[in-house]
Amino acid sequence: xxxxxxxxxxxxxxxxxxxxxxxxxxxxxxxxxxxxxxxxxxxxxxxxxxxxxxxxxxxxxxxxxxxxxxxxxxxxxxxxxxxxxxxxxxxxxxxxxxxxxxxxxxxxxxxxxxxxxxxxxxxxxxxxxxxxxxxxxxxxxxxxxxxxxxxxxxxxxxxxxxxxxxxxxxxxxxxxxxxxxxxxxxxxxxxxxxxxxxxxxxxxxxxxxxxxxxxxxxxxxxxxxxxxxxxxxxxxxxxxxxxxxxxxxxxxxxxxxxxxxxxx
Amino acid sequence: xxxxxxxxxxxxxxxxxxxxxxxxxxxxxxxxxxxxxxxxxxxxxxxxxxxxxxxxxxxxxxxxxxxxxxxxxxxxxxxxxxxxxxxxxxxxxxxxxxxxxxxxxxxxxxxxxxxxxxxxxxxxxxxxxxxxxxxxxxxxxxxxxxxxxxxxxxxxxxxxxxxxxxxxxxxxxxxxxxxxxxxxxxxxxxxxxxxxxxxxxxxxxxxxxxxxxxxxxxxxxxxxxxxxxxxxxxxxxxxxxxxxxxxxxxxxxxxxxxxxxxxxxxxxxxxxxxxxxxxxxxxxxxxxxxxxxxxxxxxxxxxxxxxx
Numbered sequence: 001x002x003x004x005x006x007x008x009x010x011x012x013x014x015x016x017x018x019x020x021x022x023x024x025x026x027x028x029x030x031x032x033x034x035x036x037x038x039x040x041x042x043x044x045x046x047x048x049x050x051x052x053x054x055x056x057x058x059x060x061x062x063x064x065x066x067x068x069x070x071x072x073x074x075x076x077x078x079x080x081x082x083x084x085x086x087x088x089x090x091x092x093x094x095x096x097x098x099x100x101x102x103x104x105x106x107x108x109x110x111x112x113x114x115x116x117x118x119x120x121x122x123x124x125x126x127x128x129x130x131x132x133x134x135x136x137x138x139x140x141x142x143x144x145x146x147x148x149x150x151x152x153x154x155x156x157x158x159x160x161x162x163x164x165x166x167x168x169x170x171x172x173x174x175x176x177x178x179x180x181x182x183x184x185x186x187x188x189x190x191x192x193x194x195x196x197x198x199x200x201x202x203x204x205x206x207x208x209x210x211x212x213x214x215x216x217x218x219x220x221x222x223x224x225x226x227x228x229x230x231x232x233x234x235x236x237x238x239x240x241x242x243x244x245x246x247x248x249x250x251x252x253x254x255x256x257x258x259x260x261x262x263x264x
Numbered sequence: 265x266x267x268x269x270x271x272x273x274x275x276x277x278x279x280x281x282x283x284x285x286x287x288x289x290x291x292x293x294x295x296x297x298x299x300x301x302x303x304x305x306x307x308x309x310x311x312x313x314x315x316x317x318x319x320x321x322x323x324x325x326x327x328x329x330x331x332x333x334x335x336x337x338x339x340x341x342x343x344x345x346x347x348x349x350x351x352x353x354x355x356x357x358x359x360x361x362x363x364x365x366x367x368x369x370x371x372x373x374x375x376x377x378x379x380x381x382x383x384x385x386x387x388x389x390x391x392x393x394x395x396x397x398x399x400x401x402x403x404x405x406x407x408x409x410x411x412x413x414x415x416x417x418x419x420x421x422x423x424x425x426x427x428x429x430x431x432x433x434x435x436x437x438x439x440x441x442x443x444x445x446x447x448x449x450x451x452x453x454x455x456x457x458x459x460x461x462x463x464x465x466x467x468x469x470x471x472x473x474x475x476x477x478x479x480x481x482x483x484x485x486x487x488x489x490x491x492x493x494x495x496x497x498x499x500x501x502x503x504x505x506x507x508x509x510x511x512x513x514x515x516x517x518x519x520x521x522x523x524x525x526x527x528x529x530x531x532x533x534x535x536x537x538x539x540x541x542x543x544x545x546x547x548x549x550x551x552x553x554x555x556x557x558x559x560x561x562x563x564x565x566x567x568x569x570x571x572x
Contacts, residue, residue: 053438074442075437075438076436076437076440076441076442076443077440079437079438079439079440079441080440084438086434086438090432091432091434091435092434092435092438093432093435094427094428094431094432094435094436095431095432096427096431097424097427097428097431101424101427102435104424105424105425105428105436105439105441106439108421108439108440109439109440110440111440113421113422113424113425113441114420114421114422115417115420115421115422116420116421117419117420117421118419118420118421118423118424119424161439
């Protein structure tokens, strides 16, 4: 479903701030894979997701989604294949627009936009049902401005938006990191549900090792722009946080001092 | 010496000016509010609209056709700014300034000299200050039609994409919207309206002048802000919000008439306008700062809390 070959990206080349963020990364995802991605700060997790989404051009390598070469497509054209949820709850929705309007825009992802009405009555009914399935009381606030909602509610809506028009690949970039633990758990459960119901292929970056182990069927660990550990199936199910810690200390030379990495 | 009668006599003219220039202010609303883009092309494209209309009318073209032509040429001006910004990567404000500067030459080319007059005696103009009541009525019809079209357009799939572009570019791109196209559509539409307004305003005054657009963006911003401050809490509907911009523009011209009666010289007007707009732009910033340092005290009890 996703095939990345020899992906490299260096930020600020030729300056003192030069940073090789991705070094010859290659990975292939099968249809239905749900991959969790862990790694320290600056390991290249978000960079990899942004490279796939096309936020900026890559230096070398190629990216295929469902057999289509998207390496040179601009960000908005890749959106046809890719659904995304960001770390910042403000980033995935338009605050000044209604919940229904945001969903309607997402429903037309990858489609030709015309001069017909941006939202139909039938759609509103459908969105109402979808929202009530979130169990956040949003079905009665269909036309409320998204800016009035909480971070968790906004992430839930962004998740709906990312999956409304079934994407070939769903990218979740630390989408629960900015939420309080209770809300984070709710949004994570919702992510699981949406991925399962729609049988999506997904990648989820997280700082929470336990989440990385408990969710998805495959786990990769990144370090200094490389994928250093890739485990799936039964082997992944048997993983413990202590295994990941050991692995992490092994590659980072025993120095485990990452205050953002959560142990449980 | 303040002359109240003179002010009353000046008011209908202010209303007419405000309504006709209100269409320009609606154009500014599209870029400044919907697109979140401070577009300075306006100072050039307003004159372009006036110039195109006046020159065509002088050539014997129907004044309504001349208005349409002005609208189209104004759209081209917006396209130029959009091109500077999206294709050439020039920051928005600078892109507008470049267009504005370039349009000066184009406006001179269109007119041949810095001022061209069309007399209402000789041509069948759409509006004229000779017939102020008529001008207000015609202006209002244009305003209603423009608001109607915008209300429809921004409610379509494409219009919704333009709004998303202005609201959150990240979200727009992630949902497959080409934000460059979104910005260009907004700029084209906005400057088309600005030029249309310029074409009406030039007919109203009976001439197009190379300096007629100078400071137009400030008038537009003032109208948007006055409309928002006075009616922002009452008017929730988008069409009404656009109308409040036109009311803002009328109030602006009424205030100008007032300060002129109070003895301010016409050359001092621009400084006055600039300062007024600066203060109004500062109000949301100041009130935000004040609220941050003075959190509202929660009052307990009483009727308002009883239901909670």
